[in-house]
Amino acid sequence: AQKITQTQPGMFVQEKEAVTLDCTYDTSDQSYGLFWYKQPSSGEMIFLIYQGSYDEQNATEGRYSLNFQKARKSANLVISASQLGDSAMYFCAMREAIIQGAQKLVFGQGTRLTINP
Amino acid sequence: DSGVTQTPKHLITATGQRVTLRCSPRSGDLSVYWYQQSLDQGLQFLIQYYNGEERAKGNILERFSAQQFPDLHSELNLSSLELGDSALYFCASSVGMDRNTIYFGEGSWLTVV
Numbered sequence: 001a002q003k004i005t006q007t008q009p010g011m012f013v014q015e016k017e018a019v020t021l022d023c024t025y026d027t028s029d030q031s032y033g034l035f036w037y038k039q040p041s042s043g044e045m046i047f048l049i050y051q052g053s054y055d056e057q058n059a060t061e062g063r064y065s066l067n068f069q070k071a072r073k074s075a076n077l078v079i080s081a082s083q084l085g086d087s088a089m090y091f092c093a094m095r096e097a098i099i100q101g102a103q104k105l106v107f108g109q110g111t112r113l114t115i116n117p
Numbered sequence: 118d119s120g121v122t123q124t125p126k127h128l129i130t131a132t133g134q135r136v137t138l139r140c141s142p143r144s145g146d147l148s149v150y151w152y153q154q155s156l157d158q159g160l161q162f163l164i165q166y167y168n169g170e171e172r173a174k175g176n177i178l179e180r181f182s183a184q185q186f187p188d189l190h191s192e193l194n195l196s197s198l199e200l201g202d203s204a205l206y207f208c209a210s211s212v213g214m215d216r217n218t219i220y221f222g223e224g225s226w227l228t229v230v
Contacts (some may be wrong), residue, residue: 032217043205047119074134091160095216102173103215104150104162 002027002058002096004108012114013082020067021077021111029053033095034075035105036066040088048090051075079113087115120144121222123208129228133195138225140208142189148172148211149191150219151183155204166191167214198229 003026013019025034036048051059051066059066067076079086089112091106120143130136142149151163153176162175166185177183180184180198195202205224211217 035218037221042223043226044119044223045207045209047218050218051206062202082175093160095219097215098173098175099165101214102165102218103211103217104173104175105152105160105219106162107160110161 002029002032002094002106003059004092004106006092006108006111007108008107008111008116012116014058015084015115015117016081019079019082019113021079021090021092021113023071023077023108024073025075025092025094027073027094027096029097034066034068035093035095036064036075036089037079037091037093038088039093039110045091047079082115082117084117087113089113119220119222121146121208121210121220123206123222123225125225126223127226127228129214129230130198132200132229134166134198134229135194138195138206138208138227138228139189139191140193140210140222142191142210143220146210146212146220147187148214148217149185150209150211151177151191151193152207152209153204153208154224155201160207163193167211172214180205195227202230203227203229210218 032053038046092108122141165172191199209221
């Protein structure tokens with residue numbers, strides 16, 4: 001079974017600093033996908049970024065980038081120039097094929113990020 | 118705004134009761150998923166539908182059932198509710214069956230008292 005590990009329960013960062021949220025994964029699949037989601041205190045789950053296992057370039061979306069190190073099985077999220085609005089829970093997730101034509105996301109436990117002014 | 122719409126946003130009900138959570142997927146998405154988020158279990162996959170057909174089941178209790186209608190909206194029915202069913206229930210959608218990005222709604226907060 002696939003597993004996602006986020007080892008940082010909480011992180012505190014000064015505004016405008018860059019921050020890296022760690023994520024390691026375990027899978028025996030050759031083809032897989034990795035996601036990061038943001039969950040503010042309001043509860044919604046916001047898609048941030050996606051990395052496919054065969055993608056040669058690290059994914060980037062605005063201030064978000066994914067540091068994908070396949071050999072180390074890590075997919076860390078990097079947020080550049082952090083803002084107060086980045087304070088939230090962040091989840092790393094991996095797509096798991098259940099059967100052909102079905103998928104689910106396996107989530108890590110999350111990292112609570114707090115940006116200090 | 119992800120484009121996935123869930124109602125109601127908040128719901129308080131008593132033990133033993135039955136509730137229905139409703140979801141409209143993003144325009145053009147054929148797959149709908151239901152997830153449960155609780156403090157002790159984290160985020161758990163419940164079930165996936167694709168174009169009206171059930172595709173996969175996860176940790177969904179027998180007291181829970183879901184369906185996807187011809188207009189692609191979905192409903193999650195929770196019956197004989199217990200205190201432990203209190204959680205945030207997410208609907209999510211994607212274009213295809215698999216290998217697609219999954220977008221979540223804002224969730225429905227269920228409190229069972």
